[in-house]
Amino acid sequence: MSADPRPEHPTDPAGCVIQGVTMIRAVGTKRLEGVSYETPRETATLPAACLLLHPGYESDTHLARLMGLDHEWIARERCWRTRTDRSGRSSNDKVFVVGDCRRVDTVAASRLSGAIAGIETAHDFGRVTSSESHRRRAALLEKVEADRNAEGNGRSFHISPPHSRRLPDDVVVCGCEGVTAGQVRDEAAAGTWQINAVKSNLRCGMGPCQGRNCEAAVRELIAEHHEDLAQIGALHIRPPIRPIAITEMIALGLPEVPPEAVVPRTVRS
């Protein structure tokens, strides 16, 4: 990690950085009054009028999962990633996955991933030769690596999982359905470790966000009782990936009743 020039100790809370924080708690009765935090060295509370939380970045794989593309478990980042080749081509050869939804990356690398996929697509359509495609992609891939290794760019921004393991039981992890950390732990302790089985039992992941906010935390909580994170699985994603107006779906509807939907008539005997 690169050194941060701002002071560590909060003698002047404005503009200081506290590192190694393992727990954050909003404090107050009718409104936010302060923020408590824990580090290995101390527990303290700072007065605060506003708290901004950022849990880190994770690629949004919902659309890819809905499409049924293959995914692989990335153990060092503790997350699922859409499986692609270096050009971004997925397990469906007509689908490329590029940018942040493939991996969290530097801005330049994300942009270049689109260009790389574009060159491969041009090759698919016979617009460039194999060697031309290879040459141009190789040049861009070099730029991608250079940017990733550049000063200050080496960090990965995935969600830091150990925090989930310190969550008190009464913390709500699924805001859509109001499911607490304790409830997830109880399910896992009772032997339910597949994330979709936990979803079926507790409804976490059934709300409008479909687990965008809670899936990682739920997975880590289950892992307290079942260590194999990959086995725990990924939530089944159902369409639509964002809520849509009922009229939008109706617009796709058949103009006439499908045959199986016609109820057979009963005649008077």
Place this chain on the structure above:
Amino acid sequence: MKVVVLEKDYMARHASGSNAGSVHHISRLVPELPLAEVALTMWNEIEALLDDDCGFQRVGHLKLAESPVDLESMIAAAERLRSACGIVEQFVEADRLRDIVPELGRGHVGAIFSPHCGQAQPARTVRAMRRKAQRHGTTFVEGVEVREVGRRAGVWEATGKGETYSAPVLVNCAGAWGGTISACVGEPVALTPLALMVTALSPMRRLLGPVIGLASRLLSVKQFNNGSVVVGGGYRGTPLLAEGRAELDYGKLGYNLQAAVETLPHLKAGKIVRCWAGLEGRSPDGLPIIGPSATELGLWHAFGFSTHGFFLGPAVGRMIADEILGLPARLSLAPFGIGRFLALTVHSRATALQIRNQEI
């Protein structure tokens, strides 16, 4: 009696957890009505049975006629039902419909209201059954797909995932996969896999009382206590049985929702949160397969519930248990015998059609 349940995925993974939670009978399936009456009684006492109300709400079911032809058909079905069972149905005149459902669109000419019917929560019901069964000593084994069953020296063996489970009695309740199990003992049934689509709308102002249906085209609309609305009725997506999943058919889903909005115009403001389709099996004649094996001792079947297994479930469990224990039968399971399909391979096609037409 020790019971072991072998589940190929996890409890409530398929039809038992993904159905829309309707608790009502299907009037035109006359041979099924005595069984439906038992099921309805059990649902109305579900809390005493399972120590959990399973989210069952006796909001009633209102089946609407959209035309005079619908009305005739509905009345004829009601007459047949009256001779077949004691389920209460009340006729509702057109001018009284909005007393029951103020939000109803215009043009409905009458309805049948079934006051003891309603809705429940599938996953919750499965969990309640499991908890109660576990308290009585039942073991649930998940993640074991039984690929082979056979009887050896009077004992049934079910094999899956390298393990063999043995018992004197075997019950085949493998849902959409029930025909595969029955085929192991020489009683194949050609189930048609179905993927019935359900849509959940985000919570709306609580307006709906009874579950709403239509007489001549499929529709089911219900609202839960938190305001969320569930629309279904039996529109078919594409089942992918080998993959254990289904794909939606947006053309049919759109029509399903159009029917809902025509019936209840206030739903036009609805937002779709998610759509899904579970996997279940339809039997060749639309009636379930319930009862003893036609070829082997100690084997019972309970599968092929053809879109209404959630409702019938409690009654079917009771019937099968009574048979296994040698208790007197409350009603005849003859209409549901698996033998009727074995006979079909012998009879001519014309005879097969004749048998099916008796249900229409």
